Amino acid sequence: MGINKTAMDGTLESSDIQITVSKGTDGVQISLESDVKKRFGDDIIATIKEVVKKFGLDNVNIKAVDQGALDCVIRARTITAIQRAMDNSEQPAWEAL
Amino acid sequence: MENKLGRNLPDKLMNELHFKPFETTKIGNPVFQRTAPKVQVQNGHDKLKDDLKQVVKKNVKDGMTISFHHHLRNGDYIFNLVMKAIMDLGIKDLTLAPSSLTGVMNDMVIKAIKNGTVTNITTSGMRGSLGDEVSHGILKNPVIFRSHGGRARAIENGDIKIDVAFLGVPNSDRCGNANGMEGPAAFGSLGYALMDAAYANKVVLLTDNVVDYPNTPASIRQTQVDDVVKVDQVGDPNKIGSGATRFTKDPKDLTIARAVNQVIVNSQYFKDGFSFQTGSGGAALAVTRYLRQAMLDNHLHASFGLGGITKPMVDLLEEGLVDKLMDVQDFDKAAADSMKNNKNQQEIDASWYADPDNKGSMVAQLDIAVLSALEIDTDFNVNVLTGSDGVIRGAVGGHQDAATAKMTIICAPLVRGRIPTVVDHINTAVTPGQSIDVLVTEFGIAINPNRPDLIKQFQDVPSLHVYTIEELAKKAESIVGKEEPLQYTDKTVGLVEYRDGTIIDSIRQVKD
Numbered sequence: 355m356g357i358n359k360t361a362m363d364g365t366l367e368s369s370d371i372q373i374t375v376s377k378g379t380d381g382v383q384i385s386l387e388s389d390v391k392k393r394f395g396d397d398i399i400a401t402i403k404e405v406v407k408k409f410g411l412d413n414v415n416i417k418a419v420d421q422g423a424l425d426c427v428i429r430a431r432t433i434t435a436i437q438r439a440m441d442n443s444e445q446p447a448w449e450a451l
Numbered sequence: 452m453e454n455k456l457g458r459n460l461p462d463k464l465m466n467e468l469h470f471k472p473f474e475t476t477k478i479g480n481p482v483f484q485r486t487a488p489k490v491q492v493q494n495g496h497d498k499l500k501d502d503l504k505q506v507v508k509k510n511v512k513d514g515m516t517i518s519f520h521h522h523l524r525n526g527d528y529i530f531n532l533v534m535k536a537i538m539d540l541g542i543k544d545l546t547l548a549p550s551s552l553t554g555v556m557n558d559m560v561i562k563a564i565k566n567g568t569v570t571n572i573t574t575s576g577m578r579g580s581l582g583d584e585v586s587h588g589i590l591k592n593p594v595i596f597r598s599h600g601g602r603a604r605a606i607e608n609g610d611i612k613i614d615v616a617f618l619g620v621p622n623s624d625r626c627g628n629a630n631g632m633e634g635p636a637a638f639g640s641l642g643y644a645l646m647d648a649a650y651a652n653k654v655v656l657l658t659d660n661v662v663d664y665p666n667t668p669a670s671i672r673q674t675q676v677d678d679v680v681k682v683d684q685v686g687d688p689n690k691i692g693s694g695a696t697r698f699t700k701d702p703k704d705l706t707i708a709r710a711v712n713q714v715i716v717n718s719q720y721f722k723d724g725f726s727f728q729t730g731s732g733g734a735a736l737a738v739t740r741y742l743r744q745a746m747l748d749n750h751l752h753a754s755f756g757l758g759g760i761t762k763p764m765v766d767l768l769e770e771g772l773v774d775k776l777m778d779v780q781d782f783d784k785a786a787a788d789s790m791k792n793n794k795n796q797q798e799i800d801a802s803w804y805a806d807p808d809n810k811g812s813m814v815a816q817l818d819i820a821v822l823s824a825l826e827i828d829t830d831f832n833v834n835v836l837t838g839s840d841g842v843i844r845g846a847v848g849g850h851q852d853a854a855t856a857k858m859t860i861i862c863a864p865l866v867r868g869r870i871p872t873v874v875d876h877i878n879t880a881v882t883p884g885q886s887i888d889v890l891v892t893e894f895g896i897a898i899n900p901n902r903p904d905l906i907k908q909f910q911d912v913p914s915l916h917v918y919t920i921e922e923l924a925k926k927a928e929s930i931v932g933k934e935e936p937l938q939y940t941d942k943t944v945g946l947v948e949y950r951d952g953t954i955i956d957s958i959r960q961v962k963d
Contacts, residue, residue: 369868390869393934422868
């Protein structure tokens with residue numbers, strides 16, 4: 355089980371976050387753009403990493419464009435984007451949820 | 452050194468600039484000697500000019516202090532016109548002392564700082580690219596931020612000594628009699644500019660509308676004016692004020708506005724002849740609408756509405772629910788038109804409005820003020836100047852001044868996106884918690900413990916959910932998480948005066 359394709363979830367509306375997941379070769383790489391990066395950047399990245407870990411992904415590139423999303427939104431968008439990238443949206447990895 | 456609020460102030464700068472740290476909101480009864488402008492005598496026959504550059508050349512010299520008003524807001528053409536002429540002439544080392552700086556001026560100010568034309572700034576506020584550049588240390592000397600009342604005080608006592616004031620007006624006669632009400636660029640009250648007109652050594656009016664002599668009613672008088680310069684256009688009418696004021700549909704704003712209304716109605720101050728000031732934000736505008744219904748239901752009316760005037764306030768005036776509007780500036784076209792049409796809408800200057808050091812200003816008579824906040828800490832100190840990233844993006848405005856009201860209500864959402872409003876520690880203290888009485892959020896209200904009378908009045912009102920401000924701060928943190936502290940350099944980029952001229956906080960350069 356791994357990343358099959360590049361997939362995305364989320365919008366650029368305020369209080370949302372857009373997560374793009376693609377194949378990686380160099381561990382878990384997360385790039386973050388956010389107006390609240392100075393105050394919450396580490397929190398946002400930690401939340402994304404937590405979700406990645408649940409899916410057992412060792413190599414993945416994630417691009418996050420944040421518009422001030424709360425943690426619950428960040429988790430939901432990351433889960434959906436990863437499932438789309440893994441082609442298992444039809445049969446979700448329930449144990450990761 | 453630290454001031455009474457525990458805010459850290461830069462000793463060296465404080466001493467160099469002869470500033471004292473903030474101590475108290477109480478003003479007392481000190482005696483001051485006011486300053487007076489130099490007057491170059493003329494008979495007034497040759498004031499009308501069409502060459503701005505010549506007028507600038509004649510009046511502006513290196514090292515002077517020049518001023519502007521911000522009544523034209525983002526429709527202002529005057530500032531850029533004058534600053535370009537100044538730069539073309541190679542004049543350097545100026546102090547810029549406008550009533551405030553609006554977005555349309557940003558690029559020009561940045562350019563003027565970079566080429567040494569402007570080396571000092573005092574203003575109510577700044578936003579956008581200019582706030583960003585200043586917060587990143589573009590200016591050698593700190594910007595001095597003053598409230599509208601504080602600026603009036605500083606002009607009167609000579610802390611701000613204006614050499615030349617360039618004032619855009621929508622009409623003037625050839626001798627300088629002018630008002631803000633008629634003409635293509637009409638904006639209503641000239642409140643802030645009246646200080647400059649009265650105290651600057653040289654007063655230059657710029658207008659696109661030269662009318663027959665004598666022009667009445669005259670807010671600025673010919674006795675104050677040195678030159679009248681004819682320009683093509685003073686401003687863009689579409690950008691001077693917002694057009695039709697729209698009633699917010701944001702459920703958060705409406706929830707807050709309803710709660711503010713409940714606070715007002717259940718307070719000791721809601722009685723016949725009360726007075727109020729509300730701002731121009733979405734929630735504040737909605738408050739005025741709710742207040743209207745409450746006044747009708749309770750058969751009472753207000754003696755005056757104060758400050759920046761908006762259409763909902765004009766509606767109350769025209770309906771007879773408010774006797775007088777005391778008008779220092781007009782936020783929208785309806786309010787500007789109303790100053791022309793309603794004799795009960797009185798133009799007031801910034802001193803009359805809010806100056807702490809005169810023989811009694813309007814804010815000292817004010818019962819209720821409804822104000823906003825970017826941040827408020829658990830001591831009720833309010834920040835309206837710097838954003839959550841530490842960058843300057845706001846204005847002191849009349850915040851410190853109106854907070855003098857007998858009951859000052861801060862209305863703000865508990866969080867904005869992921870940014871908390873109620874916090875343990877605010878980035879910049881602008882208005883001391885000593886003058887703030889009630890915080891209203893969409894989750895509930897908090898009452899300043901120094902107001903046991905209000906706690907008693909509100910604690911059993913079923914529609915008001917009363918918390919301590921610490922509880923609201925915790926609630927905010929539980930939603931958004933804990934903020935990491937901001938990183939600053941040692942360089943001071945701004946000093947914030949309290950309205951009495953003491954320093955309430957300093958703003959440092961942000962680290963990226």
